[in-house]
Ligand code: ATP
């Protein structure tokens with residue numbers, strides 16, 4: 001057993017000691033069987049939530065109606081969930097009713113995929129009624145039981161199917177894939193936030209290209225509740241760029257995908273909004289696209305360093321570095337051959353923000369003997385650009401002197 005599970009053993013054993021059944025379930029069992037590191041440990045038990053709470057002094061009633069109690073033990077937290085079945089799903093998304101049961105089998109039966117429906121006891125023995133281990137060995141994603149029924153119950157499972165297939169580079173069983181195609185329009189019942197969370201994990205995951213390939217093939221994204229104006233572009237970006245995994249973070253990958261077909265900023269914004277991306281994430285991506293809009297217009301004549309430096313000051317270092325990594329990675333980018341130079345300029349910039357400027361607004365106003373106003377900020381920005389371009393040293397006296405010259409010219 002991996003360390004995290006060994007650490008959780010006392011929790012399992014405490015339940016067993018009180019006469020209950022208790023097993024490790026879900027992702028931790030799957031990942032252990034694959035020899036992968038595990039992220040968190042989930043436990044399933046025959047004990048009812050109030051019984052779990054009476055055994056462990058430190059716990060949080062996370063989702064009592066679903067049977068989940070978070071148990072705190074030795075600095076870690078574990079989700080302990082009572083064996084349950086689900087029945088009568090509401091609008092293809094969540095069970096109207098859960099019923100607590102005494103046996104593990106029924107609990108595994110409600111799970112989505114065979115590889116996610118394995119359990120392990122405290123001795124490390126596998127309990128695997130749906131042959132998840134066989135599917136792991138075959139590198140196969142397959143629904144537990146009848147795929148049609150599974151997707152009709154909860155349409156999110158279709159996206160999870162694609163997510164796991166891409167995450168592990170597994171194939172999808174025929175019957176499961178056919179059921180995805182058959183029931184894909186049920187995805188409209190799923191809240192966009194949940195769709196987005198899955199998409200995020202696919203795009204941010206180890207094999208985003210495979211995820212996008214599968215999404216384009218089954219067209220799942222065409223059936224989300226909200227129309228995604230650029231869903232096609234998102235999903236088809238992979239055909240242009242196979243090495244998306246070379247880009248560091250999900251936001252850079254989103255930007256690259258949206259850039260792939262020259263999407264406009266308003267279209268991109270509409271898509272990201274429809275996807276319910278958090279505002280901060282959306283703005284981060286749009287900044288990269290704004291840089292792209294300006295940079296792709298460079299015709300070889302204008303002063304590239306001036307254009308680039310101004311964009312860095314406007315959109316910040318993070319967005320600039322993201323854009324640069326895309327241009328460096330995309331061999332067809334009009335500025336691909338310039339990226340080393342752009343990188344050098346970026347790394348050599350003595351200041352990127354007004355804060356880094358060795359002269360502030362108050363000092364500037366005093367130095368020019370003027371009342372501070374909107375002009376202060378404008379002049380500071382002008383000074384910052386000179387410094388960023390390495391045309392003016394970032395020294396208080398010299399900055400003030402330059403400001404005085406401009407000020408005199410203006411009058
Ligand atoms: P990850 O590494 O992505 O966390 P995981 O298998 O732990 O993988 P979770 O979403 O944390 O995935 O869910 C834990 C377990 O709960 C799954 O392994 C699966 O057995 C079950 N499960 C989760 N979501 C669903 C669902 N929509 N339908 C059926 N079973 C589900």
Ligand code: MG
Nearest residue numbers: 026027039040
């Ligand atoms: Mg998990």
